[in-house]
Amino acid sequence: MPKMLWVLILAASLHLPAAAQRSDVNYDEDKVPSYILPDPLRMHSGLVVRDADTWMRRRRPEILRLFETYMYGRSPARPKTVPFEVLSEEAALGGKAVRKQVAVYFSGKKEGPKMQLLLYVPADAPKPAPAFLGLNFGGNHTVHADPGIRLGEIWVRPDPKKPAMEKRPARPDSRGSASEAWQVEKILARGYALATIYTGDIEPDFPGGIEHGFRTLYYTAGQSPAPDEWGTIAAWAWGLSRALDYLENDPAVDAKRVAVIGHSRLGKTALWAAAQDQRFAVCFSIQSGEGGAAISRRKFGERVRNLNTSFPHWFCGNYKTFNDLEDELPVDSHMLIALIAPRPVYVSSAEDDRWADPRGEYLALVHAEPVYHLFGRSMPSSMGYHIRPGKHSVIAYDWDQYLPFADRWLKAAGGAAK
Secondary structure, three states: OOOOOHHHHHHHOOOOOOOOOOOOOOOOHHHOOOOOOOOOOEOOOOOEOOOHHHHHHHHHHHHHHHHHHHHHOEOOOOOOOOOEEEEEEEEEHHHOEEEEEEEEEOOOOOOOOEEEEEEEEEOOOOOOEEEEEEEEOOOHHHOOOOOOOOOOEEEEOOOOOOOOOEEEEOOHHHOOOOHHHHOHHHHHHOOOEEEEEEHHHHOOOOOOHHHHOHHHHOOOOOOOOOOOEOOHHHHHHHHHHHHHHHHOOOOOEEEEEEEEEEEOHHHHHHHHHHHHOOOOOEEEEEOOOOOOOOOHHHOOOOOHHHHHHHOOOOOOHHHHHHOOOHHHOOOOHHHHHHOOOOOOEEEEEEOOOHHHOHHHHHHHHHHHHHHHHOOOOOOOOOEEEEEEOOOOOOOHHHHHHHHHHHHHHHHHHHOOOO
16 A cells, blocks of 8 residues: 555545444444634635735634634643653663653652653654653553563553443553553664653543643632643643653753654544644644544534433533534644644544544545645645554554654754654
């Protein structure tokens, strides 16, 4: 299969085979309703944006406020300082890397909320190195079987029939359980550093998780965010930006050449982090679906109601008013991708992941392209995409596509994408 798969995509028009997923959801392209997308280049006043300067000064802030108000919620500004502590630094992986483990203290106090960042830097590559930064689902120890990775505490559901979650010490036998998704050696061999953080260190992924994360610093006990204030995805994105704060202070990493990456709900997180924080040089969003890269108005696969019913904590309260009313949203996913312009963005899908609407993910790129044109950029060089056989997962093949794309923007002339 060709790396970018553009010929396959256009020829097949992304009419994918049916998959064994929920029967009460639309998986039929013939049942996708007609829809009209909001024009990312037409301001609320009716003014049509025709140049990059107007986009950056006027239209981009307007769209960003809409996403904050109606979808992800407003987040606090960047704090003046977030103290960190290097807990360990040593050679790892047979001398191929230097492994650092860093505590980031959200309150400035060791006894307060904190996250632990795992950082691998290639031993032999030129420094400072470009890097990938992303959150992980199961703990830092799951990304590689390296015995030197600290075993922290993770959130688990003791009884799969009950929703209650508990925080427990990670099991040693879970080391490397997510290594297929991370491809650590492949990333390092290409000259990239890799930084990752467990989502549960920032905020656990369940309703009420706010009581166990750093957002307790912003609310009193029992208090909830206002309807236009941040949900869990925005909290995770805020945590990614604080990790980037640390990388700006690590001489082994070039913080101007950091790609943010995420899969599924963390693909939504990566998009929102890159949309808000223009320091991220490249964004990779993997099978992020509804609430991420997929066009909501297609009403294919997962819908807004599904998100707000199954994961009521992910988005802001105002988002729930659009259950079954996607056409009334003032934004859609192509506008989220457009917020990242002119920085490169890469979206990927899997054929059997109908729930995430692969065609809708691709179409979001297509409809964001006019904004990239303002900067003289277009698909596929600045807006990458591939779709592969398989299910909702990250595999080695995916990284074989991401790394060349990253090379183009993070290694060209030794500088970051502008």
